[in-house]
Amino acid sequence: MSDRIPIILDVDTGTDDALALAYAVRSPRIDLVAATTVAGNVSVEKTTANTLAVLDWLGAESVPVHRGASRPLVQPHRDAIYFHDEGGLGGARLPASRRSVGADRGPAAVIRLAFQRPGELTLVMLGPLTNLAIALNVEPRLADWLRAVVVMAGAYTVPGNTTPAAEFNVLVDPEAAQQVFAAPFRDLVAVGLDVTERVALTRDDWDAVNPGSSLPPPAALLAEVGKFAFSALSRDQFSLHDPLSVAVAADPSLIQTENVTIEVEPVEPERGRTRIVGPGSVRVATSVDAERALHDFRSTLELPTAGRRGLESGTE
Ligand code: RIB
Ligand code: CA
Numbered sequence: 352m353s354d355r356i357p358i359i360l361d362v363d364t365g366t367d368d369a370l371a372l373a374y375a376v377r378s379p380r381i382d383l384v385a386a387t388t389v390a391g392n393v394s395v396e397k398t399t400a401n402t403l404a405v406l407d408w409l410g411a412e413s414v415p416v417h418r419g420a421s422r423p424l425v426q427p428h429r430d431a432i433y434f435h436d437e438g439g440l441g442g443a444r445l446p447a448s449r450r451s452v453g454a455d456r457g458p459a460a461v462i463r464l465a466f467q468r469p470g471e472l473t474l475v476m477l478g479p480l481t482n483l484a485i486a487l488n489v490e491p492r493l494a495d496w497l498r499a500v501v502v503m504a505g506a507y508t509v510p511g512n513t514t515p516a517a518e519f520n521v522l523v524d525p526e527a528a529q530q531v532f533a534a535p536f537r538d539l540v541a542v543g544l545d546v547t548e549r550v551a552l553t554r555d556d557w558d559a560v561n562p563g564s565s566l567p568p569p570a571a572l573l574a575e576v577g578k579f580a581f582s583a584l585s586r587d588q589f590s591l592h593d594p595l596s597v598a599v600a601a602d603p604s605l606i607q608t609e610n611v612t613i614e615v616e617p618v619e620p621e622r623g624r625t626r627i628v629g630p631g632s633v634r635v636a637t638s639v640d641a642e643r644a645l646h647d648f649r650s651t652l653e654l655p656t657a658g659r660r661g662l663e664s665g666t667e
Contacts, residue, residue, distance in 0.1 A: 355382040356507035357471055360463060361419070362593070363391025363478030363520075364401040365431075365577040366441040370652070371593035372402065373569040376411045377651050378388055380601040381408040383411065384472065385464060387457030389522050391523055392431040393439035398478070401439050403448035408433045409568055412450060419457025420481035423524035431519055436579040465496035476502040476531075477593040479520050479653055484527035487534050499538040503596035504528055504611065505625035506543035507635055515625025518544050521615060525623045527595040529615040532633055538665055539633050541613060543625070546606060546639035549591040550648075556616035558587070559655040569652040594648050595639070605644050608634035 358381055362368040362655045375383045386406065388399040406414050420426045434440070436442050453460055461482065465472055474497050475481055483500070486493050502522045505528070511517040521528045532541070560566060560574040580586045599605050612631030616624040627635065649656075 355380055355384045357468070358473045358475055358597070359385050359387065359464060360597065361387045361389060361397045361457065361461075361474065361476045361478060362402055362481050363389050363393070364393035364405060365398065365478070365593070366435050367372055367589075367591060367593040368477050369401065369405045369440060369443070369572060371578045371592065371597045372405050373409055373572050373598050374594045374648060374651050375571050376406070376409045376414070378601060381597070385415045385417060385453070385460060387419045387460055387482055388567055389418045389457065389478045389482050390421050390423070390428045391520065392435045393405055394428070394430070395419065395421045395550050399438045399452060400447065403450060403452070404445040405448070406570060407448045407570070408445050415453040417453040417457045417460035420485060423479060424484060424526045429523055429593070431513070432510045433605055434580065434584070436583070438480030441576040441579035442583070443572075443578065445575065453606050457482040458489065461486045462490045462493055465493055469496045470498050472497055472502065473499045473595055475502065476504065477596060479523040480504060480531045481524045483528040484524070487530060494534045494536045495589045497536060499540070499600070500536050501542060501544050501596050501600045502531065503547065503592050505541055507625060507627055509545050509548065511623065514623065516581040516616065516621040517624070522548055525615045527619055528615070528625070530613065531655055532613040535632075540599065540603070540608065541633055541635045542596045542606070543636060544592070546636045547595050548571065548590050549639055549641045550595045550644045551588040551590045554581065554587045556649070556654060566655070567653045570654050573652065573654065591648060593647060595644055598644055598647060599636070604641050606636040609636045609637050611635050
């Protein structure tokens with residue numbers, strides 16, 4: 352376990368969050384210490400129940416889940432059921448978990464764990480940045496206690512995915528994002544749509560896991576959470592926003608970065624736009640080895656190779 356990097360995942364599970372949880376649980380390079388949940392793709396009640404159900408589905412019942420913020424810092428919560436479906440798991444029917452959430456709430460759990468393991472933990476943010484902003488507010492020393500922070504947040508040289516200006520995680524809580532981008536972390540990496548939209552599963556990947564029977568749990572999870580996107584919405588691609596961000600935490604060589612200062616637009620009509628305003632300490636991803644990231648994801652989740660399902664899984 353010692354050569355694995357210990358990470359905390361903050362999630363708004365969510366279909367791609369579910370796949371990111373599967374990647375973290377199955378990766379030989381990661382020790383998933385805990386998950387914290389936030390209102391994002393769906394309500395925090397649903398993101399919490401979904402996170403518990405996904406971890407139990409994967410046999411990771413030992414990973415504690417701590418419920419976090421129920422709404423953004425300032426504006427009302429807005430969800431993404433148009434893409435993740437009402438329940439947040441793309442129509443997946445997973446057995447409900449019978450276990451309880453952890454005793455302390457998301458921000459408090461992050462502070463406690465980082466205090467107990469100073470300089471060791473990497474925090475990967477896969478939803479709106481509300482929990483981290485709250486944690487920094489009540490414990491500013493958190494910025495130094497965390498070894499690194501990776502945020503799936505923003506769109507720097509490409510259009511947004513929720514409005515033309517804004518990426519969803521930033522748009523839901525721009526005030527939180529601004530506070531996170533300004534905090535003095537030891538290492539803060541921003542993984543935006545510029546790179547995540549270049550790492551996507553295809554309809555061939557979807558076809559290769561259907562029907563979902565006789566697949567290992569992580570591959571079967573894709574057969575479950577991909578239903579809404581690939582069937583109901585007839586999408587031909589499924590961007591791995593969150594799984595890529597977790598992979599980057601374990602293998603920073605997947606991306607190239609530039610050291611910048613990021614500012615977040617707080618007011619309409621471009622509320623949530625993320626602007627690079629000069630040099631600084633945030634490492635924003637500028638390119639990605641998409642082929643290697645996809646191969647790593649497919650093999651970690653034991654996805655059948657498109658077109659040869661059943662003959663082999665996980666390798667191309
Ligand atoms: O913009 C994509 C991000 O917003 C992903 O993390 C997705 O799960 C949603 O949270
Ligand atoms: Ca997410």
